[in-house]
Amino acid sequence: MAISDDVLVIGGGIAGATAALAAAEEGADVRLVTHKQSTLRNASGLIDVLGYTHEGEGPIVDPFDRLEELPESHPYRRVGTEAVREALSFFDEVAGDAYAGDHTDANALVPTHGGTVKPTARYPVSTAAGLASDPRDTLLVGFETLTDFDAPLAASHLEAAGAPFAARGVTLRFPGIVRDDAKLTRYAHLLDREEPVETAAGERSAREALAATVKPHLEGESRVGFPALLGDEFADEVRAELADRLGADVFEVPMGPPSLPGMRLEDLLYEALEDAGVRVVSGVPVVGYETDDDGTIDHVLVDRHGQEIPHEAGQYVLATGGLVGKGVRSERDRAFEPIFDCHVPHADDRYDWFVDDVFGEQPYARFGVVPDRELRPLDADEEPEFSNLRAAGAVLGGYDYAAEKSGAGVSLATGYVAGGRAGAEASR
Numbered sequence: 234m235a236i237s238d239d240v241l242v243i244g245g246g247i248a249g250a251t252a253a254l255a256a257a258e259e260g261a262d263v264r265l266v267t268h269k270q271s272t273l274r275n276a277s278g279l280i281d282v283l284g285y286t287h288e289g290e291g292p293i294v295d296p297f298d299r300l301e302e303l304p305e306s307h308p309y310r311r312v313g314t315e316a317v318r319e320a321l322s323f324f325d326e327v328a329g330d331a332y333a334g335d336h337t338d339a340n341a342l343v344p345t346h347g348g349t350v351k352p353t354a355r356y357p358v359s360t361a362a363g364l365a366s367d368p369r370d371t372l373l374v375g376f377e378t379l380t381d382f383d384a385p386l387a388a389s390h391l392e393a394a395g396a397p398f399a400a401r402g403v404t405l406r407f408p409g410i411v412r413d414d415a416k417l418t419r420y421a422h423l424l425d426r427e428e429p430v431e432t433a434a435g436e437r438s439a440r441e442a443l444a445a446t447v448k449p450h451l452e453g454e455s456r457v458g459f460p461a462l463l464g465d466e467f468a469d470e471v472r473a474e475l476a477d478r479l480g481a482d483v484f485e486v487p488m489g490p491p492s493l494p495g496m497r498l499e500d501l502l503y504e505a506l507e508d509a510g511v512r513v514v515s516g517v518p519v520v521g522y523e524t525d526d527d528g529t530i531d532h533v534l535v536d537r538h539g540q541e542i543p544h545e546a547g548q549y550v551l552a553t554g555g556l557v558g559k560g561v562r563s564e565r566d567r568a569f570e571p572i573f574d575c576h577v578p579h580a581d582d583r584y585d586w587f588v589d590d591v592f593g594e595q596p597y598a599r600f601g602v603v604p605d606r607e608l609r610p611l612d613a614d615e616e617p618e619f620s621n622l623r624a625a626g627a628v629l630g631g632y633d634y635a636a637e638k639s640g641a642g643v644s645l646a647t648g649y650v651a652g653g654r655a656g657a658e659a660s661r
């Protein structure tokens with residue numbers, strides 16, 4: 234007998250998790266099936282809504298002033314500005330004290346590891362003391378074994394970019410880390426578990442040793458920025474203890490992949506899914522589907538160790554990611570959506586998918602399924618592919634998250650709308 238639920242969400246990134254939570258809030262029984270790790274593990278953990286316009290102007294001060302200027306086909310225009318606001322409020326409730334930024338519509342400017350500032354709508358509290366709008370002088374601390382973050386260079390970039398504060402960077406040895414290839418989680422676990430490490434003054438806890446390494450380099454700065462590795466499970470505690478020992482505020486600078494703030498956000502969302510009673514099945518792909526006589530989706534097929542198991546639901550949400558997550562795939566001369574074969578518009582000639590200018594707008598970055606206002610993917614004749622399928626997140630086309638800085642925001646807003654509508658319809 235097929236497994237049966239009100240709503241089945243396919244994909245466990247920020248779009249799928251939000252869709253499942255929104256559907257559960259409508260009273261639906263929800264199952265989420267996901268295959269591999271989502272983009273969250275690599276993403277910064279920042280929730281960008283819109284940092285730059287479609288034409289590349291920015292950074293934008295207030296994204297809500299600019300959403301209606303986006304093209305009609307943009308996912309934000311499909312769901313409407315009010316839904317983007319509601320989705321952010323929904324996220325604020327789920328994230329609780331772990332995220333900041335809800336006091337204003339304006340973008341915050343968060344320093345990143347390259348010494349640039351990123352316009353973003355919500356940011357982890359661990360980054361809050363580092364905002365570029367804050368005029369306090371700043372010491373950035375990098376580590377010899379972590380070459381991704383060159384603190385002196387990042388500090389000079391921040392100053393050159395006109396940050397309203399003095400920034401200095403130092404590169405130090407991280408107590409207890411000897412290997413150049415130590416994983417980021419190794420740094421975090423040393424601090425989380427207060428592991429004992431050898432120092433010139435004898436054995437000390439990792440937190441105490443790190444503070445003692447940094448303190449002599451402070452020259453009156455009232456805040457200190459570290460790469461985002463200050464603990465995992467006990468990150469708040471680690472930051473508070475370091476701040477106490479240094480006598481200065483402590484913040485994290487978001488890093489490239491893999492990203493601890495992204496992993497913390499993933500943990501937070503999965504805890505919320507568990508609390509909401511969503512059944513999560515991970516490590517297995519949805520590989521196909523079958524329809525009823527009226528053309529609606531009757532069930533999908535989940536590949537469990539080579540066996541195709543039917544999963545049935547009243548409503549489905551497709552949140553399988555874009556070209557990165559494999560929700561959209563490309564072959565030599567076609568781009569396609571692999572589960573339902575939903576229409577993915579693209580030029581016939583592959584040479585038109587790219588432009589020569591590497592910094593130019595790349596058409597393939599906008600590839601994805603195109604939905605109606607209900608977020609139902611449309612076929613080539615602009616009719617819904619299936620009445621009971623909605624799509625959310627990076628599987629949608631019509632936007633370039635990297636150029637606009639809108640990735641998590643689009644996934645959140647469309648996940649919220651697709652899940653909410655699917656949940657409401659299924660529990661009717």
Ligand SMILES: Cc1cc2nc3c(=O)[nH]c(=O)nc-3n(C[C@H](O)[C@H](O)[C@H](O)COP(=O)(O)OP(=O)(O)OC[C@H]3O[C@@H](n4cnc5c(N)ncnc54)[C@H](O)[C@@H]3O)c2cc1C
Nearest residue numbers: 244246247248268269272276281519554558626627640641
């Ligand atoms: C390096 C990097 C940094 C980024 N930084 C930022 C940032 O600073 N701010 C920001 O706002 N955005 C950022 N983004 C963008 C943002 O992270 C993504 O747009 C967003 O996470 C996409 O979420 P999603 O849920 O739509 O897709 P994904 O996170 O890709 O999730 C899709 C999920 O679906 C699963 N799946 C795929 N196919 C199947 C199948 N057949 N069956 C079952 N499951 C399937 C995948 O395994 C995956 O778990 C960044 C992205 C990257 C890559």
